[in-house]
Amino acid sequence: MTTPEVTWPRRSGPIVLRPPTSADLDQVLTWRNRPDVTRWLLRTQVDPERFRASWLASVDDPTDHAAVADLDGAVVGTGTLSVSDAMGQSQGDVWRGAQGALGYLVDPAYAGRGVATAIAGGLLEVAFAELGLHRVTAGCFAANTASWRVMEKVGMRREEHGVQDSWHDELGWVDGYTYGILAAEWRDRDR
Template sequence: MTPDYPVRTARLVLRPFTAADEAALHSWESRPDVVRYLYGEARTPDESKVNLARKMSVPWPEKEGQDLCLVIERDGVAVGEAVLKYLSEEHRQGEIGYIVHPDHHGHGYATEAAAAMLELGFGLLKLHRIVASCDARNDASWGVMERLGMRREAHFKHSELFKGEWGEEFVYAILEDEWRTSPLAANGIRV
């Protein structure tokens, strides 16, 4: 079962990437402040074009190892992206992630889009457990996870050299039954 795109929330539209999204994708992928806490560096236009093709290649994750990447739109403007990774079919595990362009920070778009991705993961992909992780210094990102009702399960201190310094990572998770009792579950989300 796949979603009936676009996925709608109270204020947002989540839809698959298209070739027309190249400039929007590059607008956040090219920013050092956006990739500060992500693997990799700011992308060139050519690198964003290659990444766009990858994002467009999976309209719905049908097997483990596939990632669903959706554009987050507000009033017809692409403000970011949300991802749902299918980690394990056997164990029914997934992972969510999100990026919102800094020009659109502070409006709750990441929380709203991430809630939609949880709904897709639990509702349509039939996952049992979904995780999310971030750099421990990324207060905004782990704040989203906590607003979603996710539980911090790990704090990895100095777990890897990351961009020239020791990195720390928070790992959060939520189970399907926990999500179903969350105030944000299916809050105006149509999948």
């Protein structure tokens, strides 16, 4: 099966999502390693050159739909949608790459304005309307309330509360949440 093309740029609420350029990543790197951004991330400090190289490589990777969020000319957030096979999918006679994993980050200067919700909603539309995925999941530390609020606001369902399933560098073993949403649930969300 050929991989469907994604239409970029695309508007989602107040932001425009588009593939990253090197200049966009310069803007992201002004806030990406701040302690208030990294506190609840699995990959905390990033090396600027490696970060830039991997984000630019994503532009040509059909399984890695990474985008920056542009708000009136400022790069205020990032979003990722990584496509993979669902469990058992590689054995069966079905299309490949039916599931997506969603992630998002927002510049703290723009927090609390719905930017992450717009990134998540925009990438779920990419996942289901453009790529035809079956299911998308996202995870976070349970204490990261703003993150799981975003998942709930876009209609994702809490599927797992993992008791001490996640390692946090300062706090040790802490709880994590996993959320999921199916294509049919995304299509029917306003009914």
